Amino acid sequence: GSIWDGGGSIWDGGGSIWDGGGSNSARHPDGSGPRPTPAARSALAAAAGSPDAFLAMRRRYASTLAASSVCGWVAGVGDRHLQNVLVDLRDGSLVHIDFGYAFGTATAILPIPELTPFRATPAMLGPLAPHDAIATLRGDMAKAMHALRRGSALLRGVMDVFLREPLIDWQREARLQSMKSGRAAAKTEASSVSSATDLGNLGVQNVDRAAGLSGDEARVVELKVAHAHHKLELGNPCHVTLAQCAPKHEGQAHWAGMRDLVFGGTAGDTRDVRARAGAICASVEEQVECLLALATDPGVLASGWSGWRPWL
Numbered sequence: 001g002s003i004w005d006g007g008g009s010i011w012d013g014g015g016s017i018w019d020g021g022g023s024n025s026a027r028h029p030d031g032s033g034p035r036p037t038p039a040a041r042s043a044l045a046a047a048a049g050s051p052d053a054f055l056a057m058r059r060r061y062a063s064t065l066a067a068s069s070v071c072g073w074v075a076g077v078g079d080r081h082l083q084n085v086l087v088d089l090r091d092g093s094l095v096h097i098d099f100g101y102a103f104g105t106a107t108a109i110l111p112i113p114e115l116t117p118f119r120a121t122p123a124m125l126g127p128l129a130p131h132d133a134i135a136t137l138r139g140d141m142a143k144a145m146h147a148l149r150r151g152s153a154l155l156r157g158v159m160d161v162f163l164r165e166p167l168i169d170w171q172r173e174a175r176l177q178s179m180k181s182g183r184a185a186a187k188t189e190a191s192s193v194s195s196a197t198d199l200g201n202l203g204v205q206n207v208d209r210a211a212g213l214s215g216d217e218a219r220v221v222e223l224k225v226a227h228a229h230h231k232l233e234l235g236n237p238c239h240v241t242l243a244q245c246a247p248k249h250e251g252q253a254h255w256a257g258m259r260d261l262v263f264g265g266t267a268g269d270t271r272d273v274r275a276r277a278g279a280i281c282a283s284v285e286e287q288v289e290c291l292l293a294l295a296t297d298p299g300v301l302a303s304g305w306s307g308w309r310p311w312l
Contacts, residue, residue, distance in 0.1 A: 038126025040087060047089040057092030061127050064094040066140030069118035072096065073291065074148060074155075074231045076224070076244075078106025080119040081308050103162075103224040107244040109173055112305040115245075115262055117237050120295040123312045134292055141288045149284070152232045159225050170221050234281045237290050238262045238274045261299050 044061065048054035072080070078101035086095040106114040125133035148155065162170075227240055241262055249255050264272030273289045281287040294300060301310035 038123060038129070040123060041127040041129065043087065043089065044092055044127055058127060060092040061087070061094065062136050063140050064092075065124060066137045067144045068094050068096055069120065069137070069295075070141050070144040070148065070288075070291075073117040073237070074228060075102055076104035076107070076228060077102050078104070078114045082123060082312060085119065085124070103170075104227055104240075104244040105169070105173065107241060108247065110305070112303075113245050113249070114304065114308070115241055115258075115300045116295050116304065116310075117241070117291050118295055120292065121301065121310060121312055134296065138288060138292065141291070142284050145284045145288060149232055155232065156229060159228055163221060163225055170217075170224065173220065234284065234287050236274070236277045236279055236281055237287065237294055239279050241294070261297075261303060262294065264293060264297060
């Protein structure tokens with residue numbers, strides 16, 4: 001069976017690193033009994049063979065979780081259900097597969113949009129116990145984002161390849177948006193970006209024109225690349241998410257509620273870091289805080305597609 005669908009610990013010694021540092025004393029929210037050790041943690045412990053090896057594997061797991069989360073977000077990789085995230089039991093590294101939904105496609109076109117920037121559910125965070133998972137990831141995620149920003153010129157060059165040779169799926173997506181909305185997808189996205197993020201006024205470099213496409217299809221492709229560029233320019237993840245959702249959802253009855261959900265409160269409420277940050281984050285560290293807040297928001301997770309299993 002999958003390492004993600006198990007429950008109990010293979011070692012239940014009280015308080016050792018093998019059982020989550022005493023996690024067996026924790027109880028389910030409903031008080032029904034001990035909280036089971038995360039299955040991924042049990043698998044790592046079984047593969048390690050010794051406490052020292054387990055600690056090394058857990059550290060590797062944490063660093064690859066942080067790096068893959070940040071890199072996946074910049075590339076707009078979605079559909080991160082548990083069957084698309086594997087663990088190399090030789091050293092604890094996370095290995096992602098199936099990149100069919102990239103550059104924000106899962107957020108832009110799915111009937112139930114993916115609002116989470118990456119997967120940070122209990123199944124993913126459990127192996128980091130007894131440490132505070134968010135505190136553990138925060139530093140590594142910031143390092144990963146700093147590294148991506150240092151290499152942004154190279155990344156931009158790679159992403160610009162998609163302007164010269166756009167994916168057929170993107171062209172199909174543009175036509176689908178046009179048909180469903182009853183108006184040109186380019187005009188819809190252009191207006192939504194202006195209202196949701198105003199990318200043109202946020203210091204994002206203008207992308208080149210997409211080659212060989214009509215105006216509508218070209219604009220959709222260009223915005224996908226512009227959104228990725230914007231993330232490297234400290235764009236607030238919530239603003240980018242709304243910009244990607246807007247062509248399909250803006251103006252509908254649920255749009256205001258979706259906006260409040262993404263920002264963690266009603267308009268004008270600045271208690272959440274996502275709302276305080278503004279369209280451009282002040283630092284990489286603030287951008288990471290926004291990402292973690294969005295990824296672990298119970299309301300955002302609860303609104304996701306059930307097949308993604310956000311409760312795991």
